Amino acid sequence: MQPLPLPKPRFVVFDLDGTLVDSLLDIAESVNACLELLGLPTRPPGDYRYMVGEGVPALCRRAIGESHPHLLGRLVELARPLYRTRLLVHTRPYPGVQEVVAGLAAGGLPLAVLSNKPHDMTARIVEAFWPPGTFAAVQGYVREEHRKPSPHHLLEMCARVGVPSADTWLVGDTPTDVQTAKAAGARCVGVTWGFRTREELRVAGADAIVDTPGALLVDR
Numbered sequence: 001m002q003p004l005p006l007p008k009p010r011f012v013v014f015d016l017d018g019t020l021v022d023s024l025l026d027i028a029e030s031v032n033a034c035l036e037l038l039g040l041p042t043r044p045p046g047d048y049r050y051m052v053g054e055g056v057p058a059l060c061r062r063a064i065g066e067s068h069p070h071l072l073g074r075l076v077e078l079a080r081p082l083y084r085t086r087l088l089v090h091t092r093p094y095p096g097v098q099e100v101v102a103g104l105a106a107g108g109l110p111l112a113v114l115s116n117k118p119h120d121m122t123a124r125i126v127e128a129f130w131p132p133g134t135f136a137a138v139q140g141y142v143r144e145e146h147r148k149p150s151p152h153h154l155l156e157m158c159a160r161v162g163v164p165s166a167d168t169w170l171v172g173d174t175p176t177d178v179q180t181a182k183a184a185g186a187r188c189v190g191v192t193w194g195f196r197t198r199e200e201l202r203v204a205g206a207d208a209i210v211d212t213p214g215a216l217l218v219d220r
Contacts, residue, residue: 004215007167010163011109012111012169012216017115018172018173018194021091022090024195027052028044028045028047029090031048031060040067048195050062053174054176056079059079060072088125099213099214100216101130110161112135113137115141116140119141119142122141148176148177148179149180151184165185171191172191173194174194174196175204187207188205189209189210189216190206191209192209
């Protein structure tokens, strides 16, 4: 397998949804159930690929569309607790991801997870699929001003493990991940098995783009 055209990382940070795990159906079913409760039309699950990645309020705003803006706050109030009850109904790691994470960890690389999913949900999903200690840090959404593409948490993680952001890869599936990496001075590796397309990642300026998890394996 050809090595990526990037300097080898000393720290790898993963996005969660669309990168480590396929959570799309659980998200879609949860939001659609809430739309039904409000008497609003539901969306095909595939539409949610372009709604996720920037937090629950943005997800709900896109799902509700322009027709009922007065119901947006109510949809957010309904969607968060309902989704918490069904985080792991369909959600699973993408094929090959667990092996790659284990391989990188075995090679001595510190790893982390950085998501715009609320922090408690992020932690629960990570704990469901990876042993304790796999990741040096797991961080989800806590405060709006620190939501990706803010570099706040990524820079905080780099400081915690003692690795400069320039020696760090952020691995993600959306332009938001690319923007976060650029803002922090890190490298972004885009993945095509997630929720957005290769072209979107290219246009956003990803430093490298991979089609399979195995392409992320690096020799130290």
